[in-house]
Amino acid sequence: xxxxxxxxxxxxxxxxxxxxxxxxxxxxxxxxxxxxxxxxxxxxxxxxxxxxxxxxxxxxxxxxxxxxxxxxxxxxxxxxxxxxxxxxxxxxxxxxxxxxxxxxxxxxxxxxxxxxxxxxxxxxxxxxxxxxxxxxxxxxxxxxxxxxxxxxxxxxxxxxxxxxxxxxxxxxxxxxxxxxxxxxxxxxxxxxxxxxxxxxxxxxxxxxxxxxxxxxxxxxxxxxxxxxxxxxxxxxxxxxxxxxxxx
Amino acid sequence: xxxxxxxxxxxxxxxxxxxxxxxxxxxxxxxxxxxxxxxxxxxxxxxxxxxxxxxxxxxxxxxxxxxxxxxxxxxxxxxxxxxxxxxxxxxxxxxxxxxxxxxxxxxxxxxxxxxxxxxxxxxxxxxxxxxxxxxxxxxxxxxxxxxxxxxxxxxxxxxxxxxxxxxxxxxxxxxxxxxxxxxxxxxxxxxxxxxxxxxxxxxxxxxxxxxxxxxxxxxxxxxxxxxxxxxxxxxxxxxxxxxxxxxxxxxxxxxxxxxxxxxxxxxxxxxxxxxxxxxxxxxxxxxxxxxxxxxxxxxxxxxxxxxxxxxxxxxxxxxxxxxxxxxxxxxxxxxxxxxxxxxxxxxxxxxxxxxxxxxxxxxxxxxxxxxxxxxxxxxxxxxxxxxxxxxxxxxxxxxxxxxxxxxxxxxxxxxxxxxxxxxxxxxxxxxxx
Ligand SMILES: Cc1cc2nc3c(=O)[nH]c(=O)nc-3n(C[C@H](O)[C@H](O)[C@H](O)COP(=O)(O)OP(=O)(O)OC[C@H]3O[C@@H](n4cnc5c(N)ncnc54)[C@H](O)[C@@H]3O)c2cc1C
Ligand SMILES: NC(=O)c1ccc[n+]([C@@H]2O[C@H](COP(=O)([O-])OP(=O)(O)OC[C@H]3O[C@@H](n4cnc5c(N)ncnc54)[C@H](OP(=O)(O)O)[C@@H]3O)[C@@H](O)[C@H]2O)c1
Numbered sequence: 286x287x288x289x290x291x292x293x294x295x296x297x298x299x300x301x302x303x304x305x306x307x308x309x310x311x312x313x314x315x316x317x318x319x320x321x322x323x324x325x326x327x328x329x330x331x332x333x334x335x336x337x338x339x340x341x342x343x344x345x346x347x348x349x350x351x352x353x354x355x356x357x358x359x360x361x362x363x364x365x366x367x368x369x370x371x372x373x374x375x376x377x378x379x380x381x382x383x384x385x386x387x388x389x390x391x392x393x394x395x396x397x398x399x400x401x402x403x404x405x406x407x408x409x410x411x412x413x414x415x416x417x418x419x420x421x422x423x424x425x426x427x428x429x430x431x432x433x434x435x436x437x438x439x440x441x442x443x444x445x446x447x448x449x450x451x452x453x454x455x456x457x458x459x460x461x462x463x464x465x466x467x468x469x470x471x472x473x474x475x476x477x478x479x480x481x482x483x484x485x486x487x488x489x490x491x492x493x494x495x496x497x498x499x500x501x502x503x504x505x506x507x508x509x510x511x512x513x514x515x516x517x518x519x520x521x522x523x524x525x526x527x528x529x530x531x532x
Numbered sequence: 533x534x535x536x537x538x539x540x541x542x543x544x545x546x547x548x549x550x551x552x553x554x555x556x557x558x559x560x561x562x563x564x565x566x567x568x569x570x571x572x573x574x575x576x577x578x579x580x581x582x583x584x585x586x587x588x589x590x591x592x593x594x595x596x597x598x599x600x601x602x603x604x605x606x607x608x609x610x611x612x613x614x615x616x617x618x619x620x621x622x623x624x625x626x627x628x629x630x631x632x633x634x635x636x637x638x639x640x641x642x643x644x645x646x647x648x649x650x651x652x653x654x655x656x657x658x659x660x661x662x663x664x665x666x667x668x669x670x671x672x673x674x675x676x677x678x679x680x681x682x683x684x685x686x687x688x689x690x691x692x693x694x695x696x697x698x699x700x701x702x703x704x705x706x707x708x709x710x711x712x713x714x715x716x717x718x719x720x721x722x723x724x725x726x727x728x729x730x731x732x733x734x735x736x737x738x739x740x741x742x743x744x745x746x747x748x749x750x751x752x753x754x755x756x757x758x759x760x761x762x763x764x765x766x767x768x769x770x771x772x773x774x775x776x777x778x779x780x781x782x783x784x785x786x787x788x789x790x791x792x793x794x795x796x797x798x799x800x801x802x803x804x805x806x807x808x809x810x811x812x813x814x815x816x817x818x819x820x821x822x823x824x825x826x827x828x829x830x831x832x833x834x835x836x837x838x839x840x841x842x843x844x845x846x847x848x849x850x851x852x853x854x855x856x857x858x859x860x861x862x863x864x865x866x867x868x869x870x871x872x873x874x875x876x877x878x879x880x881x882x883x884x885x886x887x888x889x890x891x892x893x894x895x896x897x898x899x900x901x902x903x904x905x906x907x908x909x910x911x912x913x914x915x916x917x918x919x920x921x922x923x924x925x926x927x928x929x930x931x932x933x934x935x936x937x938x939x940x941x942x943x944x945x946x947x948x949x950x951x952x953x954x955x956x957x958x959x960x961x962x963x964x965x
Contacts, residue, residue: 297553299591323555327608331594335619474591477550 286419286462286500288369292316292360294347294404295374297324299473300423303492304371306331309338316360316367317342319374339364347374348400353407366415369499370408372401372422377475383437390437397441402448409452412461419499420456421464422449426507429467429516432532453504464498465505469512538831539575541838541901541930544582544958554592554608554699558669558954559585565956566669568693570637571612574644575841576930577958578692584956587697589639595619596700604662606702609639614774617817621773626708626763626817628660632873634774634822639698644927645690645887649739649761649821652878656889657703658689659880664701669954673699678883687950690884692926694951694960712769713739713820715761717811720744723754723852723859730876733760739820744872746897749863753856756874764814774818834900840930842910843896845877845889846922854920855893858913862897865909872897885943885950888925896928907931926959937963 291308293301296317305315309332319325322344332338341363345352361367378393401422412418427435428442446465453463470476470485486509494508507513522530536543549559549566558566567581569588580586589610597606603625605616613627613634620626629648636646645658654660663677666688674696676685688695720726726742733740737760744756824830831839846854855874872895879891899906914936917924923940924932938944944964951960 324553327553327555327594327596330596334595334598474550474552 286368286417286502288313288419288496288499290314290316290364290367291369291371292318292357292367292408294318294370294372296328296342297321298373298375298423299475299488300468300471300491300495301371301373302328303488304373304495306335307489307492307496309336309340312336312338314339314364315341316364318347318356318360319344320347347404348395350400350403353403357407357411361411367411367418369419369421370404370412371495372404374400375423375425375475377435377438380433380435380437393437393441394444397438398444401445405448405452409456409461409463413456413459416460419462419464419502420452421466421495421499423466423468424449426467426469426512426516430519430527434532462499462502464495464503466495466498466508467506467512467516468508469515536838537572537574537576537579537930539838539840539928539930540831540834540836541840542577542580542582542958543838544577544580546581546583547585548588549585550588550591551610551697552591554594554665557671558587558667558697561669561954566954567957568609568639568643568697570610570640570643571635573633573636573640575928576926577962578644578926578929579640580958581956582958582961589637589697592639592699597702603705603707604702605705606700607638608700609637609642609664609698611638612636613638613641618773620705621708621711621817622771624708624771625705628704628706629654629657630821631657632822633825635825638701638703639693642689642698642701643691643693645882645884645889646927647877647889649741649875651880651889652734652740652876653738653880655878655880656690656882656884656887658883658887660704661689661883662702662704664688665699666696667699668696669952684950686883686885687947688884690882690887691947691950692886692959693957694955696952696955708763709766710764710769711771711773711817712764712814713761713817714764714768715759715813715815715820717813718758718760719809720754720756720758722752723856726754726756726758726874727852729758729760733758734876734878736762738762740875742874744859744874744895746859746862746872749860753859753863756872761815761820768814769816772816774816774822834898837901839901840899840906840910841896841928842899842913843894843925843928844913844917844922845892845894845925846917846920847890847892848876849920852893854916854922855895857916858895861909861912861916867899867902867906867909885947886926886941888923888927890923892922894925896925926963929959932963934963934965 291313293305295301297319317325325342325344329340329342332340376393376396378389383389408420412420424446425442427439428446431439449463449465468491471491472485473488491508498506565584566587569579569586572579592608592610595607613636629650631646631648641657645656647656666674666676674681674684739761742756742758748755874895876893877889877891882889
């Protein structure tokens with residue numbers, strides 16, 4: 286599919302910015318949403334200056350479900366029909382803090398899960414009525430199995446992945462593609478506090494993979510590719526053994 | 533975390549904090565001194581801050597505005613020249629001046645007020661900066677230009693990152709019709725040749741630089757190649773920008789790889805490429821300005837002990853005594869240098885209070901770190917430079933004494949009043965202690 290007009294939600298994320306630059310460089314018009322107007326202005330300026338891109342930005346609370354439909358209507362009015370919607374925002378809560386304070390768990394669910402589920406609902410209906418397009422969201426390999434080091438984050442992403450799978454199933458006959466994106470470690474501000482290893486990928490590499498997956502109509506993208514095999518093995522370990530592992 | 537500058541000396545430990553947005557406030561003050569850090573292409577410790585914090589600007593990588601009418605580019609301070617060129621070149625524009633690597637940030641280019649092969653025609657990078665925003669640790673944002681906050685403008689250009697964080701900057705760019713350079717290489721038999729050809733070239737050639745064989749002694753002192761060039765005329769080439777680096781030096785080279793012999797071989801190679809006295813070529817701007825950028829991390833060739841670059845400028849003199857004396861001293865020391873670059877600076881004044889360039893001759897050479905022996909040689913060279921009324925380039929320095937710095941940068945005391953109280957660097961503590 287060709288992407289003429291894309292909506293990127295959580296546009297200030299490092300991965301989102303890499304996707305936006307790549308799309309803009311190929312002439313895609315963009316609608317960018319994030320919670321910060323100042324950041325959107327900087328991102329949009331860069332895309333306009335470098336690629337002469339057509340960019341429409343709007344800042345609002347992404348996780349306030351009551352705002353989603355109206356924001357979509359404004360975007361459509363400004364920029365026309367959308368071919369791709371990509372949900373990028375997310376939050377990596379500190380696991381040990383989550384164990385002591387449930388409020389942090391709830392917050393992570395609002396950002397990684399509830400907000401995106403509302404967006405997917407609104408956008409799913411839009412794409413369904415349009416009868417074409419691609420709806421994509423960044424989940425994570427962390428959602429493939431609960432591990433002691435980050436199971437709160439993992440659970441939010443698991444819920445997101447499951448929702449996406451159901452939506453994909455529902456919208457397939459309507460000609461709409463739903464893409465679940467599962468990055469491994471990506472070198473972005475979210476992981477700035479982690480020690481870097483060769484497993485870390487650059488946001489640009491992940492962005493390339495995402496765009497290719499959208500174009501080919503893929504269902505689930507592991508990026509970089511080797512995470513597909515790593516997670517396959519991790520999923521196959523019996524729980525009886527897995528519970529003893531330090532992961 | 534361990535952080536290193538290009539010379540991999542000194543080895544320091546800092547806390548790294550990545551800045552995300554130029555509109556964000558500086559990270560909360562935790563009592564540690566902070567210092568902006570671009571791409572770490574400075575050779576010594578101007579970009580280091582032992583036991584302090586480095587504010588890494590890599591994510592401040594957005595272009596903000598391009599005024600095609602007046603040739604003005606505005607961007608965040610972490611944007612690299614590499615990215616600027618990828619943007620400018622296909623549109624028929626070029627940098628007003630450029631250092632010998634494109635992997636430096638705009639913030640770094642301003643803070644060291646860098647110079648290029650066209651200094652005699654264009655002055656320093658700071659000469660082309662029209663305005664920037666300076667973020668101070670008290671939260672103040674100063675818009676600085678030649679008219680507004682002019683004293684902060686002057687203190688920050690060449691201000692070694694000590695006056696605050698440059699969040700964004702605007703600078704003039706120049707038109708060009710294609711990405712190629714019409715270049716001439718001329719054999720130099722001695723130092724006299726260099727000065728004669730310089731005089732003859734400065735008027736008609738925008739870019740001039742020479743490579744000297746530092747092992748050459750006696751009558752062949754100053755043996756080398758003079759290179760001069762101009763942007764090629766319309767129709768000679770296209771506007772394709774550069775590609776990615778090809779080669780990479782993966783591991784630390786053992787330091788024995790750099791004995792006198794290999795240096796000699798390298799120098800002869802350069803020299804022997806030229807059979808005739810003058811060779812002409814049309815080359816892409818990338819190999820012309822950035823010959824070393826095609827090898828990733830070439831600084832590792834010097835091994836984990838690191839290396840130094842010694843760059844100084846001395847005013848013009850009738851007998852070029854200082855340059856001769858220094859070349860002789862280096863030749864005699866046998867500590868030979870991998871690269872020796874000689875160039876004249878013109879008389880366009882730098883706007884910066886502490887800017888390095890001044891009218892005269894500048895020489896830059898690399899030295900592997902051989903410990904005390906190397907330091908002693910540098911001390912001797914410093915004396916010759918000071919005697920001649922010259923000075924050493926902070927961007928390349930890791931060892932000059934406080935006395936040497938203060939004697940050759942008399943405005944340093946005035947500069948002190950512009951230093952942000954939360955900012956400091958290893959370099960600054962060294963040269964003011
Ligand atoms: C191969 C090679 C060739 C070179 N050739 C030349 C040359 O021809 N001419 C020349 O002049 N130099 C040359 N240099 C030196 C280089 O251009 C300078 O050291 C340059 O300043 C490095 O920029 P950087 O982004 O790496 O900054 P860094 O080295 O990381 O920092 C340099 C200084 O800038 C400050 N700084 C960085 N960002 C900001 C900011 N946003 N706000 C305030 N202060 C900031 C830092 O605190 C530090 O004091 C060369 C270096 C190499 C490795
Ligand atoms: N980095 C990795 O290793 C990795 C691995 C797997 C999956 N992922 C996922 O990839 C996606 C993008 O992350 P990234 O790596 O690009 O990190 P990032 O650059 O830190 O981006 C995080 C984004 O989430 C937004 N955000 C955070 N909290 C928010 C909130 N309460 N409301 C609205 N927006 C909020 C941020 O917006 P502000 O700019 O306004 O703060 C920012 O745009 C996330 O969903 C993440 O979970 C990342």
